[in-house]
Amino acid sequence: MIPFEITILGCGSAKPTLRHHTSSQIVSRQGALYMIDCGEGTQRQFIKYKFRHGQMRNIFISHAHGDHCLGLIGLLSSMSLDKRFYDINLYIPADFEQILKAQIEFFVHHADFDIHIHPIDCQEPTLIHSDEHFEVSALPLEHRVPCYGFLFREKQGNRHIKAECIDQYSIPRKEIQSIQEGLDFTTANGRVIPNEELTTPPDLTRSYVYLSDTRPMMEYVDFLQGVDLIYHDATYCEGDESLACQYDHSTASEAAEFAKKCNAGKLLLGHFSSRYGDEAWTLKRAAMRFPRIMLADEGLTVEIAEKTENGPLIIEWRK
Ligand SMILES: [Zn+2]
Numbered sequence: 368m369i370p371f372e373i374t375i376l377g378c379g380s381a382k383p384t385l386r387h388h389t390s391s392q393i394v395s396r397q398g399a400l401y402m403i404d405c406g407e408g409t410q411r412q413f414i415k416y417k418f419r420h421g422q423m424r425n426i427f428i429s430h431a432h433g434d435h436c437l438g439l440i441g442l443l444s445s446m447s448l449d450k451r452f453y454d455i456n457l458y459i460p461a462d463f464e465q466i467l468k469a470q471i472e473f474f475v476h477h478a479d480f481d482i483h484i485h486p487i488d489c490q491e492p493t494l495i496h497s498d499e500h501f502e503v504s505a506l507p508l509e510h511r512v513p514c515y516g517f518l519f520r521e522k523q524g525n526r527h528i529k530a531e532c533i534d535q536y537s538i539p540r541k542e543i544q545s546i547q548e549g550l551d552f553t554t555a556n557g558r559v560i561p562n563e564e565l566t567t568p569p570d571l572t573r574s575y576v577y578l579s580d581t582r583p584m585m586e587y588v589d590f591l592q593g594v595d596l597i598y599h600d601a602t603y604c605e606g607d608e609s610l611a612c613q614y615d616h617s618t619a620s621e622a623a624e625f626a627k628k629c630n631a632g633k634l635l636l637g638h639f640s641s642r643y644g645d646e647a648w649t650l651k652r653a654a655m656r657f658p659r660i661m662l663a664d665e666g667l668t669v670e671i672a673e674k675t676e677n678g679p680l681i682i683e684w685r686k
Pocket of ligand 1: 430
């Protein structure tokens, strides 16, 4: 299957610490890069893990809290210094538009590339971006300011042609694309071979959802049913539910309960608070509710490697 990966650049909350950078991550598919959030210091992490901004056309910002967006203007400024010429799309909450535009006009007015700002302002899950790799939907979240999660759903691919049929029916190379797109094939002597005989179904599509910062959004359980991978706000530990409620965040155990209800393939916990020091205990408690769980960490890459009727195969390694 085509590689579909998520790499964590930062998974700490509030401010940078020696343990964690503030929020940012890269979704990648077949060389195309998509950034979600851009906290302070993100561009240094981006370089450290050997990403190149020429392969990135789209940046998604969840909300206008500093730990999710203070790195954006610096990144755009560096793109300009690098003489980037590819356009970039910025998907941002509508309340961030005015201040971001002012920053761009002040700091990046000399850029050789166009910056397209797409303000998000929706009350329910809404498709905001579509290209050859993904459909991306914004999901309104419950936080102290307008905030959106992002669901990446792979586009349905073509059917697979059976290698043995190419020889058997002497299918010319130029016909293969249309057969993979679903057309029947007519042999030289006029016999029509139905597409189902020549091909196997396309790969099952894979999905990833980023949900931070937020309370657990139980109203999305049906919408996200069977999602392959969830990244979820886990700012607080079990026992601090009242703080999570007060500041519109989640505990790791609440995130686990949510992932369980969604029947998710795997849960990736993130947006850690520095108040706890170590996340191991958090993980242990949350895993009692949903065992298919792991902790985000800078440099961690999570790949949705395979997808079968029984669910996804998810593998992880460090960059
Ligand atoms: Zn926030």
